[in-house]
Amino acid sequence: MQLIDIGANLGHESFQHDFDAVLARARAHGVVQMVVTGASRGGSARALEIAQAHAGFLYATAGVHPHHAIEYTDEADAELRALHAHPEVVAVGECGLDYYRDFSPRHAQRRAFERQLQLGVDTGKPLFLHQRDAHADFMAVMRNFDGRLGPAVVHCFTGTKEELFDYLDQGWHIGITGWLCDERRGLHLREIVRHIPAERLMIETDAPYLLPRTVRPQPSHRRNEPMYLRHIVEELARDRGEPVEVTAAATTATARAFFRLPAP
Template identity: 80%
Template sequence: MQLIDIGANLTHDSFDPDRDAVMARARDAGVTRMVVTGASREHSPLALKLAKQHPGELFATAGVHPHHASEYTAECDAELRELHAHSEVVAVGECGLDYFRDFSPRPAQRRAFELQLQIAVDTRKPLFLHQRDAHADFMAMMHNFDGRLGPAVVHCFTGTRAELFDYLDRDWYIGITGWLCDERRGQHLRELVRHIPADRLLIETDAPYLLPRTVRPAPSHRRNEPMYLAHIVAELARDRGEDVAVTAANSAAAATAFFRLPPR
């Protein structure tokens, strides 16, 4: 299998002591390419730097997560636009709305999201989206940009059936993480993933977050790593009633198309 992790927070400081070993373990598990998530003014440049250090293996996004929306100034917007001039940056985001935590005020979230949607229009790059407990406002803001945006992926989908079909009706891609493996919160996803078309299904770890709860033996440190993408795709294939090789190949093809990654 050749897997593509479309969302790994490899710039997180928990990887500082052993980042090279983490990447080696990912390769050994069949993860051939990864997209490093840029989710703040601080970490988006670090994601690009990491991608430049590993050409053809790592790529980056550049954006500001709604948790950090309060930092989205005119200077921040200019910095993001400069990052997007680099070919290694393959998507705008992580951006969107998060009313579950409200770490930034909601008006600030909406402003930062709108400005990043405009970057996607101007750069013609795909969108790496975040939405939690903000579906109505999220859809309304995306609707305001109808006809001007390219492809979009709703990263780390954990929502309802109605939300899923709202996204699929817009031909958006869906990112599935180890949340699928959480018997407390993700059981509903076991049925929903059957409805995602193969050419719209992307897989991701969101490492170091969301360690799949069904990994055995569970690591004592509880840190998620890209190597566990193989575990996620195996569970996903089972829930979809597919051979794991089929799910892996289809998700890699979808990721390559979505991010316009170079052929290998």
């Protein structure tokens, strides 16, 4: 079974002390490639650095998460454009809107989002999108770029059936994480993931966040890591009513095509 983790925050400080072991465990559990998430100016540069040190296994995104939208200046835009000149950077983002926490003012979030969508237009690269509690504004901003954007994935999808269908109607891809395994917040996902076409479905851990709550035994440190992608695909396959080998092969093929990754 070969798996691709499309969203892992491997630049997070929690991975510094055992980074090589984390990668080894991921490989041992069938993860053949990963996309390291860039979510800030510094984080995007670090994601590229990590990817370049593990050519063919790790790739990177470069963008500014809405939490950090106030840092999206002209200088930041120039920095991101320079990062996107490197072939290891395979998508624009993580970018979008987050009204759940509002760590940046909403007007700043929308401006940073729009500038990164323009970056997507200019580079022709896929988009790695974030949306939380901002669906209407998110859709409105995306509509302003109708016909000009390449492929897009709404990563770490946690929304409603109506939101899912809105995204699928636009032809966008969906990233599913261990949120699926959360009996407090993710039960609705178990009912709707079967509606996602195989050619639009991808999987991710969002490590070190969102450790699947159904993993047994639960690690004492509560840190998620890419090795648990196998657990996520097993749960996802069960909810879709298909053999895990089918779900694994489909999500891997979809991710490889979406990010234009060579075979490992």
